[in-house]
Ligand code: FES
């Protein structure tokens with residue numbers, strides 16, 4: 001439970017908000033590489049943390065992220081002419097390269113004027129099928145993290161993104177909440193029996209226990225969270241990692257998520273699967289996997305979960321009952337909702353654009369939810385009070401989730417060697 005003040009501090013990510021400033025200390029995904037314009041093509045408007053930008057590739061293929069407002073007098077760069085070496089604002093013709101070099105200022109007679117100014121562009125990197133940007137102060141720019149999926153080539157990776165019309169924290173809550181899996185996704189999981197898809201095989205055992213024992217430990221990157229279920233004489237441990245400020249490594253060790261605020265009431269939910277041994281990014285494996293979880297293009301578009309459809313009547317709302325088909329529900333499907341992705345989204349979105357956490361009643365299954373609140377608030381307060389933030393070490397790239405059977409006397413922490421517990425005293429101090 002959180003009061004309104006703390007809830008706002010955790011959820012709001014505009015430039016002035018403490019959590020917005022914390023988010024701007026990290027490298028964040030902006031868009032999938034596959035959604036970037038072709039070299040020299042038309043720039044594309046994007047929104048991130050409540051700010052407007054355009055993304056573009058120049059003729060050489062170099063990606064760039066520009067503030068939407070032109071450096072000169074603020075005309076939108078989405079109107080700019082795309083020229084081979086830069087974007088030229090149509091108002092007075094100032095031209096900017098992707099790295100911020102000002103190439104021309106035709107309404108200024110001093111030819112050296114342009115050398116004294118810098119375009120409003122941001123540092124970007126392209127890796128793991130994503131374009132990443134750093135939006136924070138130059139002096140605080142962290143090393144670019146090497147996440148494990150960045151080491152495999154496109155054929156061994158699946159990238160997908162869903163747009164969710166709710167605050168980013170609601171989507172992350174679903175990712176650190178093992179106890180909803182066997183309920184909300186009961187019908188989907190039932191279909192996994194015998195299905196020849198990696199994800200299906202790895203989740204089959206969860207169908208048999210809806211109330212796992214939940215434990216979590218705060219770490220230097222965020223927290224580890226384990227769901228323990230009996231498995232014969234042993235216990236099955238599924239350990240997920242939350243990495244500040246908005247990344248989750250799932251317990252299968254092959255799936256990573258980023259939940260990046262578009263603004264306070266919408267987020268981009270990135271999924272990356274990777275498999276160094278198997279070319280999962282090739283067809284038909286890629287489409288099979290995406291369709292199975294409801295992340296294929298047509299399922300997303302039908303539910304208003306793409307950049308093109310999230311403002312159309314297809315978007316989940318009370319008016320369309322968040323995509324729920326009551327006749328299917330009556331016929332035996334547990335939710336009457338299309339698939340995993342849409343079931344999660346319906347629950348997240350239906351609790352309001354920014355959920356009121358002064359009205360919730362958390363239970364023992366929600367240990368990781370409380371951890372999440374504490375970690376995010378520690379980020380927001382940390383940046384406000386000039387304290388170090390969790391998750392900024394380049395070592396975060398080594399953090400992955402894992403699943404394994406434990407013998408009766410084995411501690412789950414031994415399964416995650418990068419696990420470094422932050423002492424409770426240190427945590428208390430940061431609050
Ligand atoms: S506003 Fe862009 S060149 Fe003047």
Ligand SMILES: [Fe+2]
Pocket residue numbers: 174180181184185340344
């Ligand atoms: Fe879910």
